[in-house]
Amino acid sequence: MMETTSEIGEKTWKKFLRNHWKMLVIFIVAAIVAVVGAILVFLWFAGNAQTTGFVPATLGLWTMGHIVSFLLWLILWEFLLIGIPVIIALAAIYFLWWKKLPGEERKEYRRGHLFGNRSRRSDGGNAISFIIFIGLIIKVYIDGKWNTPFAAWTFNYLIYSILWIIIGIAIIIGIPIALGGTWWIRREMKKKP
Numbered sequence: 311m312m313e314t315t316s317e318i319g320e321k322t323w324k325k326f327l328r329n330h331w332k333m334l335v336i337f338i339v340a341a342i343v344a345v346v347g348a349i350l351v352f353l354w355f356a357g358n359a360q361t362t363g364f365v366p367a368t369l370g371l372w373t374m375g376h377i378v379s380f381l382l383w384l385i386l387w388e389f390l391l392i393g394i395p396v397i398i399a400l401a402a403i404y405f406l407w408w409k410k411l412p413g414e415e416r417k418e419y420r421r422g423h424l425f426g427n428r429s430r431r432s433d434g435g436n437a438i439s440f441i442i443f444i445g446l447i448i449k450v451y452i453d454g455k456w457n458t459p460f461a462a463w464t465f466n467y468l469i470y471s472i473l474w475i476i477i478g479i480a481i482i483i484g485i486p487i488a489l490g491g492t493w494w495i496r497r498e499m500k501k502k503p
Contacts, residue, residue, distance in 0.1 A: 324498050348392045355387050356469050370461025445475035
């Protein structure tokens with residue numbers, strides 16, 4: 311009987327989890343550290359940009375030049391402080407761990423689509439933007455700034471509002487996903503091969 315691609319992928323994941331669960335934990339921890347680091351670099355750069363006068367503190371004084379230069383410098387600092395270490399870590403993992411795996415095992419993981427099939431879908435971003443927008447509306451209302459003009463908002467208020475919204479969404483969605491994922495992994499690890 312022929313196995314479907316999803317069944318092959320599921321078996322591949324089970325084997326990978328049994329043999330390399332410690333590496334999966336390292337990947338997850340590294341991803342969390344990279345995300346937290348990126349947020350901290352963003353907050354550091356945004357705070358310094360205002361303090362040094364690189365950008366105005368109130369949103370009403372911003373120009374297109376401020377936006378473009380702020381984003382370009384932010385991308386540069388994120389790449390230097392987060393991107394380069396992540397690239398080095400991925401290269402180290404590739405050469406120190408992945409290349410040390412037996413060739414047959416690597417081929418099996420590739421055939422089993424361990425790291426997923428390439429997808430051309432890109433419709434998820436709109437839902438996330440909408441949820442963040444709804445969260446911003448709720449936060450502005452709770453903070454009592456509903457009738458405050460945007461020009462009176464500070465850049466810090468906008469940054470920290472969006473940051474707290476993203477953290478709140480991550481907690482609301484992340485905790486059930488983490489619990490369910492942990493339960494599923496433990497259940498799959500207990501099954502006989």
